[in-house]
Amino acid sequence: MKKVVAILLFVALLATLTGCKTETAKDKKLRDLEFTVVEEVDQPKQVKDMIEEKKVQHMKLSYNDGEYLYVIVGYGEQKSGGFSIQVNQFYETENAIYIDTTLLGPDGNDTVTQALTYPYVVIKTEAIDKPVVYE
Numbered sequence: 001m002k003k004v005v006a007i008l009l010f011v012a013l014l015a016t017l018t019g020c021k022t023e024t025a026k027d028k029k030l031r032d033l034e035f036t037v038v039e040e041v042d043q044p045k046q047v048k049d050m051i052e053e054k055k056v057q058h059m060k061l062s063y064n065d066g067e068y069l070y071v072i073v074g075y076g077e078q079k080s081g082g083f084s085i086q087v088n089q090f091y092e093t094e095n096a097i098y099i100d101t102t103l104l105g106p107d108g109n110d111t112v113t114q115a116l117t118y119p120y121v122v123i124k125t126e127a128i129d130k131p132v133v134y135e
Helices: 002-018 045-054
Strands: 058-064 068-075 084-092 097-104 120-126 132-134
Touching (some): 045 058, 068 084, 068 097, 084 120
Antiparallel strands (some): 058 068, 068 120
16 A cells, blocks of 8 residues: 555656646747848848947847848857858747747868858848847
C-alpha cells in the first residue's frame, strides 16, 4: 500500500513540476509576414540615420513611415567581414510582430576583410501598427 501511495505522489509531483503552457490568443501566430531585405541605397534617410547612430552596438529598431514598416536588427561591431544575417521567423500575432534572426559568421575557409564591420539587416513589410518583439 505504501508503494502505491508513493508512486501516486511521485506521479502527481512530476505532473506539477513539468507544467503545461497553453497558447493564448496574444501569442498565437496569425500569419507569416512577407518582407523584402532593403539594401542601403534604398533605405529611407531616417533609417540610415538610426543605423549610423546605433551601429556600434547591438540594435533592435523599427521605423514606420505610414506605408511600410522597416525592422532593423544589427549585431554591433565585429572584428572582420564575412558576416550575414538570417531571418528565421517574421510573423504577426494579435498584439505584436515577432522577428527572430541569427548572425552567421564567416566560414573558416573564407577570405574575409580584416577590418571592423557592423553587420545589420533592414527588412521592409506592410505598415502595421503593432510593437515589434525581437527574439
